[in-house]
Amino acid sequence: MADMKVTLxxxxxxxxxxxxxxxxxxxxxxxxxxxxxxLGAVVTKGVADHPWTGNATPRVAEVAGxxxxxIGLQNPGIDTFLERDLPFLDDYDTVKIVNVCGHSTEExxxxxxxxxxxxxxxxxxxxxxxxxSEGGIAFGTNPKMVEEITRAIKKEAKQPIIMKxxxxxxxxxxxxxxxxxxxxxxxxxxxxxxxxxxDVERQSFLLANKTGGMSGPAVHPIAVRMVYQxxxxxxxxxxxxxxxxxxxxAVEMMLAGASAVSVGTANFYNPRATVDIIEGMEAYxxxxxxxxxTDLIGAVH
Amino acid sequence: xxxxxxxxxxxxxxxxxxxxxxxxxxxxxxxALPGQFCNLYMEDGAHLLPRPISICKINxxxxxxxxxxxxxxxxTKSFTKxxxxxxxxxxxxxxxxxxxxxxxxxxxxxxxxxxxxMLGLCQALDxxxxxxxxxxxADTFLLEEFEKTGASVVIATDDGSLGTHGTVVxxxxxxxxxxxxxxxxxxxxxxxxxxxxxxxxxxxxxxxxEERMACGVGACLGCVCETKDVDDHSKVHxxxxxxxxxxxxxxxxxx
Ligand SMILES: Cc1cc2nc3c(=O)[nH]c(=O)nc-3n(C[C@H](O)[C@H](O)[C@H](O)COP(=O)(O)OP(=O)(O)OC[C@H]3O[C@@H](n4cnc5c(N)ncnc54)[C@H](O)[C@@H]3O)c2cc1C
Ligand SMILES: Cc1cc2nc3c(=O)[nH]c(=O)nc-3n(C[C@H](O)[C@H](O)[C@H](O)COP(=O)(O)O)c2cc1C
Ligand code: FES
Numbered sequence: 001m002a003d004m005k006v007t008l009x010x011x012x013x014x015x016x017x018x019x020x021x022x023x024x025x026x027x028x029x030x031x032x033x034x035x036x037x038x039l040g041a042v043v044t045k046g047v048a049d050h051p052w053t054g055n056a057t058p059r060v061a062e063v064a065g066x067x068x069x070x071i072g073l074q075n076p077g078i079d080t081f082l083e084r085d086l087p088f089l090d091d092y093d094t095v096k097i098v099n100v101c102g103h104s105t106e107e108x109x110x111x112x113x114x115x116x117x118x119x120x121x122x123x124x125x126x127x128x129x130x131x132x133s134e135g136g137i138a139f140g141t142n143p144k145m146v147e148e149i150t151r152a153i154k155k156e157a158k159q160p161i162i163m164k165x166x167x168x169x170x171x172x173x174x175x176x177x178x179x180x181x182x183x184x185x186x187x188x189x190x191x192x193x194x195x196x197x198x199d200v201e202r203q204s205f206l207l208a209n210k211t212g213g214m215s216g217p218a219v220h221p222i223a224v225r226m227v228y229q230x231x232x233x234x235x236x237x238x239x240x241x242x243x244x245x246x247x248x249x250a251v252e253m254m255l256a257g258a259s260a261v262s263v264g265t266a267n268f269y270n271p272r273a274t275v276d277i278i279e280g281m282e283a284y285x286x287x288x289x290x291x292x293x294t295d296l297i298g299a300v301h
Numbered sequence: 302x303x304x305x306x307x308x309x310x311x312x313x314x315x316x317x318x319x320x321x322x323x324x325x326x327x328x329x330x331x332x333a334l335p336g337q338f339c340n341l342y343m344e345d346g347a348h349l350l351p352r353p354i355s356i357c358k359i360n361x362x363x364x365x366x367x368x369x370x371x372x373x374x375x376x377t378k379s380f381t382k383x384x385x386x387x388x389x390x391x392x393x394x395x396x397x398x399x400x401x402x403x404x405x406x407x408x409x410x411x412x413x414x415x416x417x418x419m420l421g422l423c424q425a426l427d428x429x430x431x432x433x434x435x436x437x438x439a440d441t442f443l444l445e446e447f448e449k450t451g452a453s454v455v456i457a458t459d460d461g462s463l464g465t466h467g468t469v470v471x472x473x474x475x476x477x478x479x480x481x482x483x484x485x486x487x488x489x490x491x492x493x494x495x496x497x498x499x500x501x502x503x504x505x506x507x508x509x510x511e512e513r514m515a516c517g518v519g520a521c522l523g524c525v526c527e528t529k530d531v532d533d534h535s536k537v538h539x540x541x542x543x544x545x546x547x548x549x550x551x552x553x554x555x556x
């Protein structure tokens with residue numbers, strides 16, 4: 001059997017396959033469909049310092065080979081998360097990655113501090129949230145802001161921090177370098193691509209929010225390209241995601257330079273997607289005579 | 302472990318111009334309750350999200366579920382192409398269903414494609430109920446099956462070609478129904494009117510809600526509806542239709 005273990009900033013994962021934030025709740029619901037003990041890590045839904053109501057409905061729309069979502073980061077807040085959601089995951093033998101969101105640096109820091117003494121193994125910081133003090137533009141679109149918020153969070157965090165990058169920028173490598181300069185331990189990418197769908201019969205927007213984040217297999221080539229480009233310019237590990245639905249997609253992402261992968265939208269139509277991918281990767285390594293899954297990282301030539 | 306499964310189509314039937322029935326043999330049939338739904342999938346690689354369809358009839362002996370659906374778009378259109386012995390990917394049963402059945406004078410109200418789940422409930426109640434059905438016109442569906450249960454059936458049509466000319470609420474008034482509970486499924490304006498009517502009659506009212514879904518299991522928070530009080534799970538005025546519903550006490554949700 002090939003060795004499936006990977007290490008992210010000193011934290012060992014039994015395999016490189018994890019869930020993507022926001023597509024798997026905090027694991028409770030899908031634990032009825034998939035054995036969480038099999039997963040490299042569970043990444044939880046973004047959590048803020050207080051409960052967020054999220055956007056009006058419709059919040060999801062189907063597009064060819066993917067979907068749009070405008071959930072608006074609805075979450076029950078850090079208190080409930082610490083009392084109810086994180087303890088649920090403590091019963092499983094999997095790495096716990098907590099995704100954090102906020103409207104201001106202070107809000108992020110509040111959550112990060114509350115997580116200091118928790119059982120979270122790593123923190124993933126979603127910087128695609130609108131920054132209220134900067135008039136709603138996302139933190140993650142300006143290199144200077146990315147470096148600053150990364151540095152501020154790194155100072156407070158007890159766990160290694162993963163900065164999750166938005167693809168809605170001209171040059172994602174600039175943002176990646178800024179996060180690395182700010183002290184990020186790991187990068188994860190890509191978050192959703194901003195899209196729009198119009199109902200031609202009603203001549204109105206499908207989503208109440210008008211725009212939504214696109215995800216699913218249709219975005220995979222974009223994600224692969226961005227992970228590849230970023231891997232050329234940073235030396236910290238990258239968690240690759242965006243449209244991963246099969247073991248081939250996961251292998252492709254690792255060949256492009258990812259050290260681990262997240263599976264999001266695919267869970268919705270195949271609740272076993274993560275486990276299917278793990279098994280497919282194992283068979284691939286076996287067939288290719290590759291000793292360790294880490295041999296795939298950036299091996300494309 | 303629960304799972305997404307491949308169901309086997311055992312029968313299909315066109316009921317009206319645009320309403321079809323499909324009976325599917327599946328494991329989901331063994332535990333399904335009236336008011337629950339299944340996610341049906343197209344599996345064509347392009348249309349990834351589920352089509353949530355209510356469970357109409359439950360047959361434990363043959364382990365089948367019958368779905369009755371209106372053709373409105375790509376997914377429902379593709380289901381009409383299925384024939385006996387074809388397979389269809391589905392996941393379920395999902396949601397809570399109608400579980401609080403301890404009443405003496407139940408009235409079941411269905412409007413349009415809200416009618417199918419009411420048949421399963423009517424059968425579970427052995428026809429000991431009144432059923433109010435709202436159709437567009439006299440081109441009805443499932444009507445004989447409701448009558449077969451022995452339930453008393455009241456009809457409203459939009460165009461007046463059958464039964465009361467008007468809404469289900471108009472038909473209920475015309476029939477002078479008395480009741481201690483209303484179970485309902487249909488368009489939002491209908492549910493809103495029933496909520497008011499039930500409150501006036503001091504009766505309990507259950508409504509089955511609809512929203513666009515992605516996961517169908519409560520993980521993505523795509524399918525929420527507004528709640529009167531702070532929801533225990535979400536900690537905001539929002540509840541998940543797929544997981545905590547689709548059936549809610551009318552007074553708990555904002556319609
Ligand atoms: C709990 C529940 C039970 C339902 N039960 C029935 C039933 O028994 N019979 C029936 O005919 N219809 C039912 N519906 C509505 C049914 O889900 C939609 O008509 C169907 O998904 C349309 O799919 P489509 O591909 O034909 O349409 P398209 O418009 O092409 O679908 C595009 C996307 O939008 C979604 N969508 C479109 N309309 C709706 C809608 N009204 N509700 C939810 N999602 C929608 C689809 O699932 C798909 O993801 C139910 C909906 C819910 C939420
Ligand atoms: C319904 C939904 C909710 C999401 N919520 C979050 C979130 O709370 N935080 C976050 O960082 N990313 C969130 N994402 C983005 C995913 O984690 C992931 O980056 C993106 O969907 C691309 O991967 P995929 O194509 O495999 O889904 C969400 C995506 C979806 C589809
Ligand atoms: S569809 Fe995902 S929570 Fe209901």
